[in-house]
Amino acid sequence: MEKRVIALLCLIALLGACAPGNKILIKNEAPWYFPSVLQVEPGDTVVWENMDVVVHPVNTLSGPEKFSSGHFTKNFEHTFNEPGVYHYFCPVHPYMQGFVGVGEEVPEDLVPYWAKQYPPETALEPVPGPLPAEPGVGEIWLDAQFEKVPGKEYAGTVVIIDAETWQVKDKIDDKRLNNPHNLWLSDDGNSIIQTNWFDRYVSIIDRYSGLLIKHIYVGESPAHVITANGKAYVTLQGADGIAVLDQTTWNVDETFRTVPGEHAHATGEAHAEPGTGPHGHWATADGKFFSVGNTEGGSMAVWSTETHEKVFEHETDPLPLMSGISADGKYAWAASLATGRFQVFDLESKSQMKEFNVGKAPIQQIPSPDGKYILVALTGDRAVAIVDAQTFDLVKTLPSGAGAHGVYYGPKQSGGWYAYVSNKFVPWVTVIDMDALEVAGYIPLPKDSLGGQGILAIYE
Numbered sequence: 001m002e003k004r005v006i007a008l009l010c011l012i013a014l015l016g017a018c019a020p021g022n023k024i025l026i027k028n029e030a031p032w033y034f035p036s037v038l039q040v041e042p043g044d045t046v047v048w049e050n051m052d053v054v055v056h057p058v059n060t061l062s063g064p065e066k067f068s069s070g071h072f073t074k075n076f077e078h079t080f081n082e083p084g085v086y087h088y089f090c091p092v093h094p095y096m097q098g099f100v101g102v103g104e105e106v107p108e109d110l111v112p113y114w115a116k117q118y119p120p121e122t123a124l125e126p127v128p129g130p131l132p133a134e135p136g137v138g139e140i141w142l143d144a145q146f147e148k149v150p151g152k153e154y155a156g157t158v159v160i161i162d163a164e165t166w167q168v169k170d171k172i173d174d175k176r177l178n179n180p181h182n183l184w185l186s187d188d189g190n191s192i193i194q195t196n197w198f199d200r201y202v203s204i205i206d207r208y209s210g211l212l213i214k215h216i217y218v219g220e221s222p223a224h225v226i227t228a229n230g231k232a233y234v235t236l237q238g239a240d241g242i243a244v245l246d247q248t249t250w251n252v253d254e255t256f257r258t259v260p261g262e263h264a265h266a267t268g269e270a271h272a273e274p275g276t277g278p279h280g281h282w283a284t285a286d287g288k289f290f291s292v293g294n295t296e297g298g299s300m301a302v303w304s305t306e307t308h309e310k311v312f313e314h315e316t317d318p319l320p321l322m323s324g325i326s327a328d329g330k331y332a333w334a335a336s337l338a339t340g341r342f343q344v345f346d347l348e349s350k351s352q353m354k355e356f357n358v359g360k361a362p363i364q365q366i367p368s369p370d371g372k373y374i375l376v377a378l379t380g381d382r383a384v385a386i387v388d389a390q391t392f393d394l395v396k397t398l399p400s401g402a403g404a405h406g407v408y409y410g411p412k413q414s415g416g417w418y419a420y421v422s423n424k425f426v427p428w429v430t431v432i433d434m435d436a437l438e439v440a441g442y443i444p445l446p447k448d449s450l451g452g453q454g455i456l457a458i459y460e
């Protein structure tokens, strides 16, 4: 055969192999983009096909040109004309990160360890230290959001730890749990309210039997949940809203929007504009106000639970995954996943009063029950920062684990508090002694129970 013919056949064969190769599938399990690193040539078109039920916008973090898909539901395509390396992510679930190398190879060290392979190499790290010497009280419920269970379609389980023995005593793997992200105790202490971040439902779980007793439609990408005034407030990150649930009937009383009018995606339509993407929130002690981080919109806002009106809003650096508020409602704060900038707002004068760098990639920023400190999980530093809640000075930073994410507090048996810190990419929970401000120990998890995000101590 002539050399030219062979070359042509090879080219046809290559094109045949290339065409489906320019597709990236989006799924609801790690590493979310299949493949997470794709090589193409200038002029090639790449198609993202969303296999999941909720939206995953494609936004560039860095690259020769920037683009943003908006809230597409099924397919999004982009033609890459400028050569170079493109780093993109999902602004709703920011650990979803992928790369397109256009006529250039993607440098290995640019790809985050969790996007490279799953489970990541950190999952094999040995637990760094012993169990806490002093027992805690009650139980710790942990959302192992990435855990895969054979026969269960969606990722995620809820792991229950006995805080007196530090042993895992149960695991909830109901088939309906879909990327369980954040959880809260009902006011009567009988139920756990569990969000399913890659779905449209909130699960109500019986605290004692661990059975899922109700599965309620709330809307796109329910992220965090808190309670106040007999209600549960659930942020709908993909639908730009807050669903208000009655704790007696578990019906959705109403859903108010964090953008004017109805969100187009709530009706199942795609739309081009990015939303506010409300994610993590926190309420005052009297339950009259809560503060929320608008992850996609790059701001924080304080809402009245009585009028459902926004009483304060301020810009933040990109990707604030949460905003907290002091028990007395005097101060609110938010930290940026992208820059580590921690901003504090005086809600009386309605202005920013302080800012500082808290560390790399902060996520939850939870005030301690005694009001003394705010613990900030630093997913990028694998650490947790302790911030003084009166002066808003950074007190110290303690090691936690890869993907440090969530914080919650539970009592020590002899009095005082422990903080429990979840870590997405290692199988343990870090325990901080809030009197000594030191690591008290580590709670090992089953090796597959990765993805630790929402964490809740139940001790009443």
Ligand SMILES: [Cu+2]
Pocket (backbone or CB within 6 Å): 055, 056, 057, 090, 091, 092, 093, 096
């Ligand atoms: Cu997403």
